[in-house]
Amino acid sequence: MGSSPSCSTCSQDTSQAAAEVVQASKQTLPEASEVFGPVTSFQSSVEKDSPTLSRLDKFSRLESLAHLEVDEEVLRGIPLHHTLQVGLGQWSSPKEMSQRKQEALYEKSSPTLHFDIFFSHTWLTTGNRKYVALLFHNGWPVMVTSWILATTVLSILCLTDALPMPFSYQASVLDYRQTCPLGCWVIALTLPVACAALVLSPYCPNKLGKHSICFVDMFSIHQTDSMLRERGIYGIGGCLQRSKELRVLWSPPYFSRLWCIFELAAYRFANPQGKITMAPLFVESVVLTLLVGILAVSAGVWVGAALRSMEEYTVLHILLTSIFSSVPLLGIIHVLRKETRAKRQLLLDLESFSLDRAECLSDFDREFIHSAIDKWYGSAEAFAKYVRGPLRAELLQSNAATVPSAYLMTCVISIESIQVELFLALVKGGAPLKCILAVLVGLMIGPVFYQLSCFKLMLKLAEKFAEPCNAILDLLQTFLIWLTTWFLLVICGSATVTLLSRPNVLPLLLLVLFECLVFLAAFGHLPLRRVCLRSSDRA
Template sequence: MGNRPCCDERVKAPAPEVVAASTPVELCDGSISPQDSSEYPQMGRLGTSSSLNMQRQPAPGRMSRLMKLKHLEIDEDIMRGANLRRTLWHCGRAWRRPPSELSENERAELWKYSTPVDEFDTFFSHTWLTPGKWKVFSLMLQKGWQVMLVSWAIAVAVMMLLCLEDVLPMPWTYQARYHDFEEVCPFGPWIQFVGIVALILGMVISPYVPTYQEMVFFDMFSIHQTDARLMERGVYGLGGCLRRSRQLQVLWSSPYLSRLWCVFELAAYRQANPNGRILWTPLFRERALLAIFVICCWMTALFWAFAALQAGPESSMIGYAVSLLPVILGTHALRRTFREGQKLLDDLQYFDLAFAGCALEFDRRFIYTAIQDWYESEEAFTQYVRGPLREELLTSASFRDIPLRHYMILLPVGMSLSLEFLVALLKGGAPAPVLARYVIGLMLGFDVAWSVFCLDLFHYMCFRFRPLQFTCLKCRKLLDCGQSILIVLLSVFCWTFGGEVSHLAVHSGIWPTLCWTTFATCCALVSLKGVPVVAAFSGMCVGWIPCISAKPKDAEEVVSI
């Protein structure tokens, strides 16, 4: 990130401008009305009276900014940032509804989330045409995956201890058959169940754990929602806030580039910060993670159902085959989700400023004037979006790769099941060599390395064979269903192959176990694009220390380094 736009040679970066006390106050001619607020989709309905007891410093109005080309002028009095962690309390309740759906009292309460700041760590750019729940879900996973992992580890350790001390009952048995150990071992579901609950609970409580400190600009917190004058200063002073932002994080969804104000934020940030970082956060990736997580939980739930029913191998195979129908449906939905990734690239490649929506003619004039001033022409800006900005996105983010944090959320589901068997072996009195082979071959070789390879393969096939557009609706549906079935069958084959080989290696001895684990690790590294990813992941984990506030690092660490 941070590449200069194609027209930087022709447009010099503006010098910092701060509103002076001598600047005359200019009130908006016909203040922004509730009907007008829909043009800037992040804004809600407006009131007409001042609800603040604060001293306003003289500041230019929207006409003054337009006529004097002061789009990037900084209005110090309205620089207000919100603590990101605090806004995500109560599962991000404050994010979930747009201001236009809130009462006047509720909109007035939003102002309390923000405090005066000199600069922003992150400026969030988004559109309210996309539900706020997906933005909350995406941010909570990005910022809270370490807390989720720690909460899972603590819960699993406690459950293992309780099981080993016979505090919890073990309702079933497991027949261990190794060449140097055969025993009927007690077996229970506690680690698996509590581990999944701990993952979910970790995401919920993550905003309350002081693992990061990030002051952000988010429109409905940083711009007053009931005072008409303050809101006008906030809306038309966005350029100054962008200038004082360390990075621009785009919460991307399908309608994003269709909104002219969103386009303005992209243009203004690159002009105000030629070397600044634009961070693309496609919301569809977290929806894809949710779909895969549900599929993993579904398969483990089936295992426990068959264990409770004491089904034999033949019955279990039939049950698993029948249960693939929900998996196929989930895969089908996942492939549709990945279509948004291609749409983002297409939106940038075929971007046309004329198609960006704008309800108010004044706002269109305001934004077009700024773009013409910064990029010399509308066509030059269009070419910048289609060229350097798109290349910047392709360099910084890979939609085909799974972000590292997603692995850290998915892998514990399978590892919890293996820990159940490990506890069973411990309670059954398995010797140390058997336990060592089990940990190396099954937990490291299969649950970690081979699972990473299988997840990456499944993810790649879903993205590569996302639904295509055909004129014939019947042909499209048949092809889509066939592709989803084929993807599931190939994924099941790959997973089953790894499981059988790992069990064979573990039962054969330490050297076959080491060979299998080495092979699985190599496959995982190939899918992860090599050793640099390991270094990146190590830095992410070592650099994170709970209860110590630090300036935010990259929110989007992806596998493609």
């Protein structure tokens, strides 16, 4: 929602469209009943005679406790991808926009009776960060697809001599020893293409016909007409009652805003079985930071591959190349540790939630929200117990605060740019088919899951040691995480290159065993645990 007329800092965080339709039960609140007893059915209060909804002002709503009454005349929604098409600035506070722009955003929405998703967010968090998070969340499949297409096209152009391959690479695969032409187009151009595809993803045809109608405050509430603005703000409960999903774009200030808490309370009461999704903004920030680091490291590896063919290539060149390749990752890990501290803040906010700590500049808004929570949950403390208990478990059960493996796979795929360059070098150099297949399996297909495990393990270590002990140990913690990650990647990469040059069955088996151990360390026993739980459920 936007802010109330007298509470300009109280608002909400946004999130993303849900594909599934959730039938909201209007009877009781099973989980909440364990904390504060049975909850009165909302349906009965709607059926009571009440004033015409379009004339129900904020004072009448407060007096009659009609917080969840639906004012259908002001219900307006917008497809999510439309909010991402214009670019940065649309998720910002109205204070950062001109009156003309606010009116233009409102005109982009259209009347509706229901919402697929209600976005909850706070204007205390910069709008650009929300935009980037939502853009990546929705557009990463398009980004990966464009990378694959660009890689394919550039590979064909290189193999057909439409693009020159001016550098050289000293190949050593099986019994093949030859200097091969090396290109740079795949590693240089796939990133710009993928980024452009990400920005353009809201315009992709596959979005057509798949609109999820969303409530987004800047689009759904008129920000310049005082009457419509008041009806939209204080009718927010009715919008929540008509929403299939509440998506929370969480940032550290979220639980300090009273209106954000009102949205959680109102949605769960009006939709006991409705879907609440926690989508922390730091997740996408972590992935994009990691992606930048991986691309920098890949560029360093390519430089090393090109320098190995120089006659004057010395140990100094090797040292400089190694530093160039690994230093970006060192900085990225330090940033990752800082970003993952937000996860601990999220857990702390839920564990120690208290309604009294929520801020609001308007006494009327505070009375408006507290009266609703007292009616729905019995008391502020009962609601706080519900948030700290059942709601916390619900919000965290989907591992919302964890970087998804699909995101990590996006990062791993970006590493393949350097492997594709080496593969093309062998093909252009006339290497035998068995050597080409060995590189295809040993360097391009085989290491994918191992690299995924390494980055997963790096994120776990960054999260485990996110909090700094002091200024000096803070840097030491980052260095040790970097050293562990660097060692795992280098030892596997070196072993793979050595085995491609001089195949041996026993070292190959040891390498596979080592990679399996790293996978177990990264992903733990969760897959096995899920299998055991399913088996016990069937029994």
